[in-house]
Amino acid sequence: MVTSIMLEIKGLSCGYGKRVVLHGVSFQIKRGEFVGIIGPNGSGKTTLLRAINGLLPLTKGTILLEGRETHQIARRSLAQKVAVVTQSPEAAPPFSVEEFVLLGRIPHWGRFQLLETEGDLTIAEQAMVLTGIASLQKRRMGELSGGERQLAFLARALAQQPQLLLLDEPTAHLDIGHQVQIMDLLRQLNREQSLTIAVVLHDLTLAGLYCDRLILLSEGRLHRLGPPQAVLREEVIEEVYRTVVAVVATPLQAKTAIVPVPGGE
Amino acid sequence: MGLNSKSLWLGWTLFLAILLVIVCLFSLGVGAVHIPLQKVLVLLTRGRGTPGYTILFAIRLPRIILGLAVGGGLAIAGVVLQGMFRNPLVEPYTLGISGGAALGVAVNIVAGGPAGLGLFSLPVSGFLGALGIISLVYILGMRGGTVTLARLLLIGVMVSFIASALIMLIMAMTRTEDLHGIIFWIMGSLEEPDTSLIRAMLFISLGGLIVALFFSVDLNAFSLGEEEAFHLGVPVERIKKILFLLASFLTGCCVSLTGIIGFVGLVIPHLMRLLVGGDHRILLVTSFLAGAIFLILCDTLARVVIAPLELPVGVITGLVGGSIFIYALSRKGASF
Numbered sequence: 373m374v375t376s377i378m379l380e381i382k383g384l385s386c387g388y389g390k391r392v393v394l395h396g397v398s399f400q401i402k403r404g405e406f407v408g409i410i411g412p413n414g415s416g417k418t419t420l421l422r423a424i425n426g427l428l429p430l431t432k433g434t435i436l437l438e439g440r441e442t443h444q445i446a447r448r449s450l451a452q453k454v455a456v457v458t459q460s461p462e463a464a465p466p467f468s469v470e471e472f473v474l475l476g477r478i479p480h481w482g483r484f485q486l487l488e489t490e491g492d493l494t495i496a497e498q499a500m501v502l503t504g505i506a507s508l509q510k511r512r513m514g515e516l517s518g519g520e521r522q523l524a525f526l527a528r529a530l531a532q533q534p535q536l537l538l539l540d541e542p543t544a545h546l547d548i549g550h551q552v553q554i555m556d557l558l559r560q561l562n563r564e565q566s567l568t569i570a571v572v573l574h575d576l577t578l579a580g581l582y583c584d585r586l587i588l589l590s591e592g593r594l595h596r597l598g599p600p601q602a603v604l605r606e607e608v609i610e611e612v613y614r615t616v617v618a619v620v621a622t623p624l625q626a627k628t629a630i631v632p633v634p635g636g637e
Numbered sequence: 638m639g640l641n642s643k644s645l646w647l648g649w650t651l652f653l654a655i656l657l658v659i660v661c662l663f664s665l666g667v668g669a670v671h672i673p674l675q676k677v678l679v680l681l682t683r684g685r686g687t688p689g690y691t692i693l694f695a696i697r698l699p700r701i702i703l704g705l706a707v708g709g710g711l712a713i714a715g716v717v718l719q720g721m722f723r724n725p726l727v728e729p730y731t732l733g734i735s736g737g738a739a740l741g742v743a744v745n746i747v748a749g750g751p752a753g754l755g756l757f758s759l760p761v762s763g764f765l766g767a768l769g770i771i772s773l774v775y776i777l778g779m780r781g782g783t784v785t786l787a788r789l790l791l792i793g794v795m796v797s798f799i800a801s802a803l804i805m806l807i808m809a810m811t812r813t814e815d816l817h818g819i820i821f822w823i824m825g826s827l828e829e830p831d832t833s834l835i836r837a838m839l840f841i842s843l844g845g846l847i848v849a850l851f852f853s854v855d856l857n858a859f860s861l862g863e864e865e866a867f868h869l870g871v872p873v874e875r876i877k878k879i880l881f882l883l884a885s886f887l888t889g890c891c892v893s894l895t896g897i898i899g900f901v902g903l904v905i906p907h908l909m910r911l912l913v914g915g916d917h918r919i920l921l922v923t924s925f926l927a928g929a930i931f932l933i934l935c936d937t938l939a940r941v942v943i944a945p946l947e948l949p950v951g952v953i954t955g956l957v958g959g960s961i962f963i964y965a966l967s968r969k970g971a972s973f
Contacts, residue, residue, distance in 0.1 A: 427867055451870025458864060465861050466915030475861070478854055479870035486850065486918055532869075 378403045378536055378568045379424065383433035386423045392431060393419040395592045401536075404566040406559065408579040410603075411589035412613050417572040418459075420589070421538050424570075425456050437536070451479035455534035457525050459541050464514035469524050472513050473499055476531030499530040503557060519550035526554070530561070537561070539571040543578060551575070555582050576630040580604045588612060604630060646919045649912065653926035657705070660930050664704075664937040665697050669945050700827045703835045704936045705929040707827070707891045708901055710842035712928025713849050714884040714891075715902030716909075716921055720856040721880050722786050728903035729888035732793035733770045735899075736800030738892040739823050741766020743807045746818045759822070760834065763893030770796055771885040784877050786863075824949030825896035827936045838894055845887045846925050852880060853917035860915055898951050900958035901928050908965055931958070 379401040387393040393416045401407050409417050422428045424435055426442050435442045442450060455476070465472055476499070477492040488496075500506045503523045508516065516524060522542060529537060539558070543551040559582055561567045573579040579586055580600040588596040588603050590612045596603050609617050609630065616636035619628050666672045670692055672680070677693065684690040714729040729735070745762035774796050778789035804823075808816055829835055855876045858866035867873045888902070905928045906920070913919045935953040942948055 425868060427864065447867070447872045448870040451868065456868040458868065466910070467857075467860075468914075471916060475857060475869060478858060481854065484851055486853065 376403050377401075377436075378405070378438065379570070380436040380439075381424070381433070382436070384420075384423060384430060384435060385432035386419065386428050386430045388419075388428070393592050394423065396433070397589070397592075397594045398433075399587055399594060399597055401568060401570060403535075403568055404562070405568055406562045406582065406584045407570045408583035408586045408600075409570060409572045409589065410574075410576060410579050410586055411595070415589040415612075416592040417589055418540055419592075421456065421540055421570070421572060424538060425454055426450060448479050451532060453534055454536045454538065455529035455532040457522075457529050457537070457539040457542055459544060464512070464516075464521075467513055468509065469500070469505060469511050469513060469516070469527075470496065470509040472524055473509075473527045473531050476528040479532055495533065496527075496531050499527040502530060502561075503527040504553075519546050519553070522546060522550070522554060523557075526557070534567070536568045536570070539569070541572050541574060543573065543575060551578065558582070576604055576609065577628075580630070581624070581627055601626070601628070604628060646913070646922075649919065649923050650926070653923055653930065657926055657930050657933075660933050661701050661705075664701050664933050665693055667937050668692070668697060668940055699829070699832055699835050700936060701933055702839055703827050703829055703895065704933040706835070706839040706842040707895050707898065708905075708928040708930070708932025709925040710838070710845055710887045710891045710928075711898065711901040711932075712905040712909075712924040713842070713845050713921060714887040715928075716906040716917065716924045717849055717852075717856065717880050717884045718902075719906050720917055720920075721859050721877060722790060723860060723862070724790065725907065726903075727790060728900075729884060729891075730897070730899060730902065731790070731797070732885070733774055733795075733797035733800060734767050734885055734888045735892050735897045736797040736804070737770025738763040738767040738889065739804055739897060740800045740807075741769070741893075742822050742896075743804050743819050746815050746822075747807055747811055757831070757834070760893040763896075764889050767885070767889035767892055770800060771882075771889065775881065775885075783874055784881070786877070789881070821949070822896045823951075825898040825951030825954075826947075827895055827932075827950055829894055834894060838890060841887065841890050842925075845883060846921060848883060849880075849921050850918070852876065852883075853921055856880075856917040857915075860917075896951065898932065898954055900954045900962075901932055904958040904962045905931060907962060911965060 377400050381400070382398050384397045385392060385395055397420065409420060411417050419428065423430060424442070426447070430443065437445065437450070437453060467475070473496045474488055474492060477488060477496065497506070500509055503526050505520060505523045505527060508520060508524075513521065513524065526542065542554050546554065555578060558569055558571065562569050571583070583600060585598060586600055586603040587594065588608070595612055596608060604619060606617055606619050616633040618631045618633055620631055622629050662674060662677060666674055666677045672689060672693070676689065680687065680689050680693055711729060718727045718729065718732070719725060741762040741764070742759055744766070745759060774789065774793050777792045778784055780788065804819070808819055811819065855866070855871050858869045858871045861869075863873050891898070905924050909920055909924045909927055913923050932950070932954065935957055936950045938957070939948040939950040939953045
């Protein structure tokens with residue numbers, strides 16, 4: 373059964389032990405959509421990603437991936453469909469870039485498979501070419517700059533050949549050039565390979581520029597959901613983020629930028 | 638990992654395998670009675686019935702095989718534990734396994750062990766002690782169905798301390814002749830009179846290598862962190878339990894046969910990581926071979942340094958292993 377709904381979340385509550393972080397969140401993501409998840413620190417964005425990928429037990433509600441409950445899907449099969457780019461950890465993995473990207477093929481391996489196939493090598497190669505890090509493949513992960521490392525994480529996720537790609541602040545700590553590089557790449561993947569993308573972003577302007585729809589979380593609840601121009605409004609942001617901003621027009625067609633107002637005057 | 642690293646893997650494996658054979662032949666020749674290499678080879682092929690043959694096959698070969706099995710087994714346990722804990726200081730003994738085994742043996746020597754086991758009495762009580770401690774650490778380390786690795790490690794270290802305290806308590810209240818037995822056992826020795834136990838250990842050790850190899854891809858994922866491994870489709874909780882039990886079982890078997898032989902499980906995985914890199918598929922194989930080589934060499938040293946007397950092999954592994962390790966670290970300035 374092919375459904376146009378990639379991900380459906382119904383009445384989701386979950387958290388860490390007794391501390392409930394998300395309270396009854398519901399929304400849908402359609403196949404081929406590019407969705408941004410925004411909200412203040414601690415509003416539950418990362419928790420939401422973790423719940424979607426099965427890392428956290430659900431207190432209430434269901435998460436359906438292509439109509440099947442994710443908690444019923446075996447880990448390995450889930451990782452064949454959903455890839456996650458987490459906020460890159462500090463410690464560098466003890467691998468070369470190529471070895472690291474090849475780890476993305478693991479979900480597709482048999483239980484007793486120990487060696488990668490020609491197909492795995494080709495797919496990893498393609499992922500590195502697509503992310504522009506093919507020339508770095510023999511370098512150690514520890515030698516990469518922040519931007520290069522983020523691209524390697526993205527390449528690994530692409531090597532999983534997922535249908536849904538989840539990213540947690542992929543542009544954090546990157547300069548504006550690398551930020552745009554990553555976001556352009558995501559848009560290209562979304563448009564050309566119709567990869568469904570859900571990305572947690574702190575930069576509201578970037579979120580508005582690239583995403584089809586935005587999910588705004590506030591204190592663990594869904595505050596607002598819709599196209600950027602409906603979510604990124606001065607009064608909405610001021611209420612949720614408790615700060616004064618100005619939403620200003622940019623020379624780009626129908627795109628706005630969110631500018632903080634110093635001192636809130 | 639293209640062709641280059643595959644042939645590199647093959648190269649390292651072959652090199653270490655050949656080295657292992659050479660070390661075995663060398664170790665066969667060395668001892669209180671020196672037998673030159675040509676004579677070893679002659680005796681191996683057609684020396685049945687001669688005194689030289691008896692020395693080689695009844696005395697030296699079993700020790701070498703036990704050294705191979707225990708050295709390899711401890712190294713595998715070390716790779717597995719360091720890989721899953723992502724902590725370079727973890728080794729089989731950090732988790733209290735040796736403490737438990739030593740406690741079991743000390744109790745056996747002082748109070749008498751399970752009856753009617755004869756030669757097997759000490760190994761069995763050592764194994765029971767190790768098993769008891771592992772279960773204790775594991776149960777205490779679990780929380781709400783999941784194993785927290787940091788917690789497991791801390792509890793292992795603490796249980797280890799408690800076990801050593803209890804051993805000292807037992808030793809303080811023991812008669813001198815028993816005391817010697819406990820001390821000698823704790824210091825570790827590859828002398829094991831029963832060949833069927835040696836054979837069993839060899840199978841366990843090789844079996845451990847094969848089982849661990851099938852989890853080497855999971856271990857590679859683990860080296861990115863538990864959450865990343867989870868996102869790559871590794872059933873993290875289940876794999877952690879299996880690997881912990883595997884490492885504990887291997888160590889428990891080794892310790893119950895040979896006593897406490899430190900440093901193999903700590904140093905060998907480190908050195909191999911410096912040589913072949915962080916991929917567990919090759920790391921496990923080379924560590925097994927290198928652990929075997931290292932322990933056989935150390936045991937040979939222990940036999941000849943103050944011959945005809947013998948040093949406890951644990952002393953040699955500690956001295957040699959520690960020095961090599963510090964040298965390797967300071968030379969490469971390498972990190973984990």
